[in-house]
Amino acid sequence: MVKIPNHVGIIMDGNGRWATLQGKKRSFGHRAGSKNVDMIVSHAFKSGVKSLTLYAFSSENWARPKEEVDELMKLLKAYIIKFTKKLLKNNVRLKVIGERDKLSDELVSAIDDCEKKSSDCTGFNLIIAINYGGRQEICSAVKRIIDEGKEITVDEISAHLYTAPFGEPDLIIRTGGELRLSNFLLYQGAYSELYFTDVLWPDFNETEFDKAMAEFSTRKRRFGKI
Ligand code: FPP
DSSP states (O other): OOOOOSEEEEEOOOHHHHHHHTTOOHHHHHHHHHHHHHHHHHHHHHTTOOEEEEEEEETTGGGSOHHHHHHHHHHHHHHHHHHHHHHHHTTEEEEEESOOTTSOHHHHHHHHHHHHHTTTOOSEEEEEEEEEOHHHHHHHHHHHHHHTTOOOOHHHHHHTSTTGGGOOOSEEEEOSSOOSOTTSSTTTTTTOEEEEOOSOGGGOOHHHHHHHHHHHHHOOOOTTOO
């Protein structure tokens, strides 16, 4: 029987190297990577996945050159504005996770607008992590539990994570050849199946996504049991 992951997370790595290999600037790679997002979202939806979390900008990515940070922020805003209509048409709910304090007012208002308009969509959840860090997410969950005067338990922390409405990721894919999580979905990824590929994000296509899905289907998930 083929097993389909309910929730997939993707660390979209390798844009910079993809551009460098072609003698182009890193931002060229980010633009190509951004174009790839729509195709993978549609394909995940068609494959029966219910929620897809994309790591677009980590809380550590601010340390990159300003020009690159500006380009990534521009691409994120353009993507959200451009795709709001399509998301609504396809019954897709958008949720952006991460801290919003450092994002521009224009980006925050594009996010708010799309999140509000798509809040009742039930066909698919597209979660984009922007200025996101797994450690920060856990800290902020714990702070909120304390503010609410509740006891800190494993289940309470889970319930206070940004991704709580979408369940834990069953599968985390990382493109670009690095073998680490880089602060992505640390708490909710405790029992996620991990899939690493050398393919750079702009080259990660439907066939590559299907390979990850096929690999997931062969994994035996025991969640610490035997
Ligand atoms: C990692 O590649 C990728 C990022 C830091 C950004 C990911 C962003 C996008 C794919 C574009 C915008 C996203 C959306 C959702 C529209 P890298 O730059 O670290 O590559 P490298 O490891 O080759 O240097």
